[in-house]
Amino acid sequence: MAFKAGDKVLIVACEDDPRAAGRTGRIVDEVPPGPLTGGRWTVNGISWLIGPVLVHARELRPA
Numbered sequence: 001m002a003f004k005a006g007d008k009v010l011i012v013a014c015e016d017d018p019r020a021a022g023r024t025g026r027i028v029d030e031v032p033p034g035p036l037t038g039g040r041w042t043v044n045g046i047s048w049l050i051g052p053v054l055v056h057a058r059e060l061r062p063a
Contacts, residue, residue, distance in 0.1 A: 001057050003027045003041055011043060013059040020046050020053050024063045028052060 003009065007027045014020040025043040033039050040054035 001060070001062075002032065003029075003057070003060070005030045008063040009041075009043060010061045010063045011046070011053070011055055011059060012061055014053055014055050015059075016040070016053040016055065017050060020050055020055070023047060023050070025053075 005027055008024060009027060010024050011020045011022070020043070023046045025046040028042040028044050033041055037054050040056050041060065042052050043055050044052040046053065
């Protein structure tokens with residue numbers, strides 16, 4: 001699934017930080033993820049206790 005910067009997403013699972021699962025955040029990336037992030041999207045705005053996380057597209061749903 002393709003996302004764009006600013007899209008609100010539900011994180012259904014997160015290998016990077018399991019505390020993010022079940023929370024919503026916003027996509028940060030302006031371009032599709034590449035090898036630098038291991039093909040994962042950057043999601044921010046999850047919680048004041050959880051910083052930006054890297055999440056695979058299969059772990060995200062539009063919110």
